[in-house]
Amino acid sequence: MRILAIVLALMIALLQWPLWIGKGSWLRVWQLDQELSDRHAQNDRLKERNAALEAEVLDLKTGTDAIEERARNELGMIRPDEVFFQVLDARRQASAASSVALASAPQQASAPR
Numbered sequence: 001m002r003i004l005a006i007v008l009a010l011m012i013a014l015l016q017w018p019l020w021i022g023k024g025s026w027l028r029v030w031q032l033d034q035e036l037s038d039r040h041a042q043n044d045r046l047k048e049r050n051a052a053l054e055a056e057v058l059d060l061k062t063g064t065d066a067i068e069e070r071a072r073n074e075l076g077m078i079r080p081d082e083v084f085f086q087v088l089d090a091r092r093q094a095s096a097a098s099s100v101a102l103a104s105a106p107q108q109a110s111a112p113r
Contacts, residue, residue: 019025059066071077078084 020027056066076084
């Protein structure tokens with residue numbers, strides 16, 4: 001009778017093995033659920049990004065404000081009745097002065113005497 005109980009306990013353990021450890025186990029289901037929630041979060045971020053890009057495209061197609069803003073920021077364009085003031089950072093001025101000095105050094109060396 002004791003052997004029968006041990007055999008039945010082993011059979012129950014062997015039947016539950018795939019439930020806990022196998023291919024369709026609880027652990028695997030939990031991992032897939034986590035992966036699915038990560039993908040949903042990523043999709044939500046991409047949907048927000050796509051919506052922002054779509055709004056920008058629509059604004060560029062229909063309005064002139066976005067085009068004017070890009071022309072000002074990227075190309076440095078100004079209107080005829082405006083005065084442009086450029087404020088430089090101290091760090092940028094120092095790096096610009098050093099790059100000007102480096103750029104002018106080869107020109108002086110190659111100039112005829």
